[in-house]
Amino acid sequence: xxxxxxxxTFFGISLVAVTIIAVSFSIYQxxxxxxxxxxxxxxxxxxxxxxxxxxxxxxRPEDYGMIVTDNNAPVLTQGYWDGIISSKVRYLKENxxxxxxxxxxxxxxxxxxxxxxxMKLIDDNIKNFSNLLVKEPNNPEAKKRLKHFLxxxxxxxxxxxxx
Numbered sequence: 001x002x003x004x005x006x007x008x009t010f011f012g013i014s015l016v017a018v019t020i021i022a023v024s025f026s027i028y029q030x031x032x033x034x035x036x037x038x039x040x041x042x043x044x045x046x047x048x049x050x051x052x053x054x055x056x057x058x059x060r061p062e063d064y065g066m067i068v069t070d071n072n073a074p075v076l077t078q079g080y081w082d083g084i085i086s087s088k089v090r091y092l093k094e095n096x097x098x099x100x101x102x103x104x105x106x107x108x109x110x111x112x113x114x115x116x117x118x119m120k121l122i123d124d125n126i127k128n129f130s131n132l133l134v135k136e137p138n139n140p141e142a143k144k145r146l147k148h149f150l151x152x153x154x155x156x157x158x159x160x161x162x163x
């Protein structure tokens with residue numbers, strides 16, 4: 001064999017070896033990336049492409065603009081408190097002797113104009129604290145005061161001759 005032929009043979013074998021090494025390295029890198037990242041499954045015609053991402057860990061949802069509520073907390077609506085107070089008053093009326101109820105009724109009676117003024121104050125406070133809670137949903141003092149005035153209004157509705 002001629003020297004020229006040996007050069008071409010050596011060059012051909014080297015080229016094949018480099019190609020095999022490059023393809024092997026490419027396959028290795030692809031397998032490595034597939035293990036690290038979840039690749040989306042083949043997209044069908046009707047499903048949009050989704051990329052899986054890990055869920056964020058949220059330690060303080062308030063920082064992300066979320067309003068956190070307690071499912072066991074009482075509901076701040078007038079209807080809720082009307083139902084609670086009326087059932088309690090009904091229970092007390094059923095289980096209290098008539099003489100005691102008459103004495104309590106005499107003590108509770110008040111001038112209708114004075115009662116109307118108090119009811120207006122209660123309604124104004126309910127409106128003010130409701131507006132404050134719209135602006136600041138996590139304000140505990142406003143929630144406490146709104147709850148207080150809603151209960152007062154429900155209780156005032158149950159008082160004799162003060163409706």
